[in-house]
Amino acid sequence: MSFDNLCKLLSEKYLDRFASWVLGTPQQSVEVLKTELSIEPIRADSVTFLQL
Numbered sequence: 527m528s529f530d531n532l533c534k535l536l537s538e539k540y541l542d543r544f545a546s547w548v549l550g551t552p553q554q555s556v557e558v559l560k561t562e563l564s565i566e567p568i569r570a571d572s573v574t575f576l577q578l
Contacts, residue, residue: 537544537558545553 533544541556541558542553545556
């Protein structure tokens with residue numbers, strides 16, 4: 527799905543802003559963990575955000 531690729535791009539390029547939008551609270555230190563091991567594209571609903 528094309529929106530999955532867009533969400534992945536936004537989450538990689540604008541980490542703090544994307545996490546703030548998804549979580550609904552301001553985020554200042556965000557790290558994306560790429561833990562998916564399958565060949566399938568990473569779905570936006572499987573992205574994990576950690577608040578440091």
